Amino acid sequence: xxxFTRMKYGYFDDENHEYVISQPNTPLPWINYLGSEAYFALIxxxxxxxxxxxxxxxxxxxxxxxxxxxxxxGGRYIYLRDNASGAFWSPSWMPVRVKLDEYECRHGQGYTxxxxxxxxxxxxxxxxxxxxxxxxxxxxxxxxxxxAPADISTFSAVEFCLWDANDDGTNFQRNYSIGQVEIVPLxxxxxxxxxxxxxxxxxxxxxxxxxxACSEKLAGFxxxxxxxxxPYRGWDSPAVVETGVSCQSEAHGWQVIGSHHIKLTLxxxxxxxxxxxxxxxxxxxxxxxxxxxSQVINKRIxxxxxxxxxxxxxxxxxxQQLREHWSKLxxxxxxxxxxxxxxxxxxxxxxxxxxxxxNMSRSASYFESGIGRGMGFRDSNQDLLGFVHMIPERARERxxxxxxxxxxxxxxxxxxxxxxxxxNNDVGTGFNxxxxxxxxxxxxxxxxxxxxxxLDELVPYDNxxxxxxxxxxxxxxxxxxTLERIGPHGLPLIGRADWNDCLNLNCFSDxxxxxxxxxxxxxxxxxxxxxxxxxxxxxxxxxxxxxRKVGRESDATRYTHxxxxxxxxxxxxxxxxxxxxxxxxxxxxxxxxKECEEGQIFIEPQGICILAGIGVESGHAQKxxxxxxxxxxxxxxxxxxxxxxSKYYLHLGEISSYPPGYKENAGIFCHTNPWIMAAETIxxxxxxxxxxxxxxxxxxxxxxxxxxKCEPYVYAQMIAGRDAATHGEAKNSWLTGTAAWNYVAxxxxxxxxxxxxxxxxxxPVVPQSWKGxxxxxxxxxxxYNIKIERQGPGNQVSLTANGAAIQGSVIPLPTQGEKTVEVxxxxx
Ligand code: BGC
Ligand code: NOJ
Numbered sequence: 121x122x123x124f125t126r127m128k129y130g131y132f133d134d135e136n137h138e139y140v141i142s143q144p145n146t147p148l149p150w151i152n153y154l155g156s157e158a159y160f161a162l163i164x165x166x167x168x169x170x171x172x173x174x175x176x177x178x179x180x181x182x183x184x185x186x187x188x189x190x191x192x193x194g195g196r197y198i199y200l201r202d203n204a205s206g207a208f209w210s211p212s213w214m215p216v217r218v219k220l221d222e223y224e225c226r227h228g229q230g231y232t233x234x235x236x237x238x239x240x241x242x243x244x245x246x247x248x249x250x251x252x253x254x255x256x257x258x259x260x261x262x263x264x265x266x267x268a269p270a271d272i273s274t275f276s277a278v279e280f281c282l283w284d285a286n287d288d289g290t291n292f293q294r295n296y297s298i299g300q301v302e303i304v305p306l307x308x309x310x311x312x313x314x315x316x317x318x319x320x321x322x323x324x325x326x327x328x329x330x331x332x333a334c335s336e337k338l339a340g341f342x343x344x345x346x347x348x349x350x351p352y353r354g355w356d357s358p359a360v361v362e363t364g365v366s367c368q369s370e371a372h373g374w375q376v377i378g379s380h381h382i383k384l385t386l387x388x389x390x391x392x393x394x395x396x397x398x399x400x401x402x403x404x405x406x407x408x409x410x411x412x413x414s415q416v417i418n419k420r421i422x423x424x425x426x427x428x429x430x431x432x433x434x435x436x437x438x439x440q441q442l443r444e445h446w447s448k449l450x451x452x453x454x455x456x457x458x459x460x461x462x463x464x465x466x467x468x469x470x471x472x473x474x475x476x477x478x479n480m481s482r483s484a485s486y487f488e489s490g491i492g493r494g495m496g497f498r499d500s501n502q503d504l505l506g507f508v509h510m511i512p513e514r515a516r517e518r519x520x521x522x523x524x525x526x527x528x529x530x531x532x533x534x535x536x537x538x539x540x541x542x543x544n545n546d547v548g549t550g551f552n553x554x555x556x557x558x559x560x561x562x563x564x565x566x567x568x569x570x571x572x573x574x575l576d577e578l579v580p581y582d583n584x585x586x587x588x589x590x591x592x593x594x595x596x597x598x599x600x601x602t603l604e605r606i607g608p609h610g611l612p613l614i615g616r617a618d619w620n621d622c623l624n625l626n627c628f629s630d631x632x633x634x635x636x637x638x639x640x641x642x643x644x645x646x647x648x649x650x651x652x653x654x655x656x657x658x659x660x661x662x663x664x665x666x667x668r669k670v671g672r673e674s675d676a677t678r679y680t681h682x683x684x685x686x687x688x689x690x691x692x693x694x695x696x697x698x699x700x701x702x703x704x705x706x707x708x709x710x711x712x713x714k715e716c717e718e719g720q721i722f723i724e725p726q727g728i729c730i731l732a733g734i735g736v737e738s739g740h741a742q743k744x745x746x747x748x749x750x751x752x753x754x755x756x757x758x759x760x761x762x763x764x765x766s767k768y769y770l771h772l773g774e775i776s777s778y779p780p781g782y783k784e785n786a787g788i789f790c791h792t793n794p795w796i797m798a799a800e801t802i803x804x805x806x807x808x809x810x811x812x813x814x815x816x817x818x819x820x821x822x823x824x825x826x827x828x829k830c831e832p833y834v835y836a837q838m839i840a841g842r843d844a845a846t847h848g849e850a851k852n853s854w855l856t857g858t859a860a861w862n863y864v865a866x867x868x869x870x871x872x873x874x875x876x877x878x879x880x881x882x883x884p885v886v887p888q889s890w891k892g893x894x895x896x897x898x899x900x901x902x903x904y905n906i907k908i909e910r911q912g913p914g915n916q917v918s919l920t921a922n923g924a925a926i927q928g929s930v931i932p933l934p935t936q937g938e939k940t941v942e943v944x945x946x947x948x
Pocket of ligand 1: 621622637774783784
């Protein structure tokens with residue numbers, strides 16, 4: 121991209137599946153995630169971040185201070201001190217920020233390695249969570265690069281969170297008095313140091329605790345923060361590190377930390393490895409104490425786990441297992457195209473980000489505090505589209521969890537808590553697009569797996585087992601919900617909001633602090649959404665196809681009919697002449713029309729309506745996409761709407777609360793861009809589709825790091841739009857529906873390799889300049905090796921599978937039990 125500041129802070133190491141950051145002061149912290157089942161950690165390129173068990177709010181192990189200065193305070197800190205000179209530094213640069221002579225951070229899938237050199241001491245720390253364990257390992261290797269022996273002190277440091285992150289950050293009158301620890305040896309392992317147990321609230325209603333262990337004999341330890349830091353001092357200059365003397369402090373209330381102190385003398389060239397383990401453990405409720413009538417933690421179950429991971433061979437084996445785990449997941453879909461940005465995002469980073477959104481939903485990132493939001497109903501269903509091929513069993517479980525938070529009337533809790541899996545009453549229901557997404561999620565799951573049996577699973581409504589009905593019934597009620605909520609123009613009523621959480625047409629909020637999403641001042645019987653109309657058509661067509669597959673012909677006919685009826689309305693009051701309109705407000709005035717002063721055209725309905733097939737034959741679709749190209753496309757991606765709202769409109773809600781160019785007010789809301797990419801392929805324009813794909817592709821934006829600011833290896837939710845002062849600046853990286861939808865757009869629509877009920881479809885709509893590409897896709901137990909060759913400029917495909925010609929573009933599942941199928945595709 122010409123004319124923008126050019127700056128790269130690292131590079132892709134594609135072979136190792138890593139991004140390598142080569143200087144610590146990135147424009148924002150560039151983070152990674154550790155853990156993929158229950159124990160999770162966020163880790164930045166300077167070792168900042170925090171850890172939690174399952175729920176970032178309710179089971180937080182360590183503290184992190186959001187929105188702090190300097191940036192990124194709180195982490196997995198290691199301090200090194202040269203005991204001869206008294207010099208000390210952080211091998212991860214933060215928090216001491218002494219200049220390092222060498223620095224490199226490698227983020228991989230589920231691990232991060234930070235290597236640096238200062239004072240001729242090399243330090244390499246490998247951080248990861250072993251598969252199946254509730255703990256993280258920090259494996260630190262120190263190497264003396266001097267020609268003389270080095271006398272080095274190593275200090276570890278974490279600050280414990282008192283479990284409920286919200287209470288921890290607010291309820292100081294109680295919390296300053298409850299912190300408790302135990303510091304005790306690991307029985308049978310005399311050569312390792314005392315383990316620090318954090319057991320705040322264990323004496324009463326908690327049966328879980330945290331532990332922090334070290335593989336070495338200790339020169340000392342600390343567990344009271346102000347003793348370690350010294351009064352009025354920060355993490356950049358702890359008194360204990362400065363003096364080189366630990367205090368053996370035992371925390372009683374105040375702020376509980378864990379710090380080990382290890383002294384080593386390293387000969388010239390000598391290396392030594394120290395392992396730290398930070399973990400979470402839950403004891404049986406009736407076996408919490410040892411002896412039973414004491415207040416001492418029962419450690420009989422946890423001690424062998426700690427002992428295991430203090431051993432180097434076990435750590436190495438666990439790391440290899442993690443690598444294999446990921447190469448298996450990523451191996452399911454691999455491509456080799458003429459474009460490196462496509463390759464590395466599809467093969468590595470986009471798939472990885474989809475797994476992270478599976479784990480985190482929108483709860484914990486550097487932009488989501490882990491306190492506010494649980495799992496979203498619409499979000500989780502869409503996220504599923506990006507990971508279902510990698511973890512179908514867990515996708516199944518996720519679908520059943522989500523569906524159980526649906527209500528009897530077909531509506532849904534907008535969010536639910538991952539720990540309890542129950543609907544969240546604070547946010548409640550009434551987001552009228554929510555239920556339809558369930559159909560898309562379920563259809564994607566069945567296409568991937570062929571598991572039609574899921575439709576018969578009994579799933580509660582409102583988490584009430586007495587109200588359980590087959591999943592298929594849930595899908596029917598999802599459509600019924602929309603059909604029972606139709607407004608004056610025949611379009612679906614919008615409720616609190618549709619996909620665009622900020623288009624709040626029944627809110628009319630004029631009081632500071634009110635939630636735009638939950639405040640309702642109108643009865644909701646007037647404002648309508650063209651977006652929901654498009655989504656309804658898409659979902660109704662999916663359900664119709666699914667119904668036909670399971671022999672429910674009359675349902676299939678009915679849903680096809682409902683889809684057709686809604687399509688007519690969409691092309692009637694939903695059509696503006698050159699694009700799809702967006703909505704009608706509470707006064708029945710149109711939104712997203714040339715008649716409007718601001719907000720004349722919105723991206724969402726153009727994308728979703730065309731995905732639903734609306735106007736494709738009639739030419740409306742092409743018109744709409746040409747309008748998008750003309751009015752919304754920028755070099756940094758496609759803007760959500762234009763013109764931006766320049767003032768607050770009471771009847772529109774949060775959308776007009778943002779300054780022009782940011783977030784939903786004419787930001788480049790990346791989630792929606794792939795809908796347009798997919799729509800472009802539907803009308804056969806592969807060049808346009810891939811061009812849009814590259815505009816927001818983080819790898820393709822790597823060399824404008826100072827402008828883009830966020831990580832170049834994952835998508836961000838938003839890139840500031842043309843009206844913004846910082847056009848091109850990304851925000852809210854990692855946890856966004858952008859991950860799943862871009863994955864779907866590139867893998868299924870542009871590269872065109874798509875699971876269907878009847879087999880794998882191959883129908884690419886790629887740039888004309890591509891001579892071809894190769895792909896491997898594992899699908900229903902079969903490996904498809906696909907070779908695509910272009911022989912003409914268009915998108916016509918002819919296919920052979922294991923040498924035999926195929927009719928159409930769907931390769932039927934092999935009947936002879938073959939495990940590999942060689943597919944040759946000619947594009948003309
Ligand atoms: C954000 C939306 C988000 C919503 C969630 C709004 O402030 O702009 O993107 O979906 O909050 O509650
Ligand atoms: C982020 C929310 O998580 C998602 O549900 C919503 O669709 C978008 N913001 C747009 O408002």
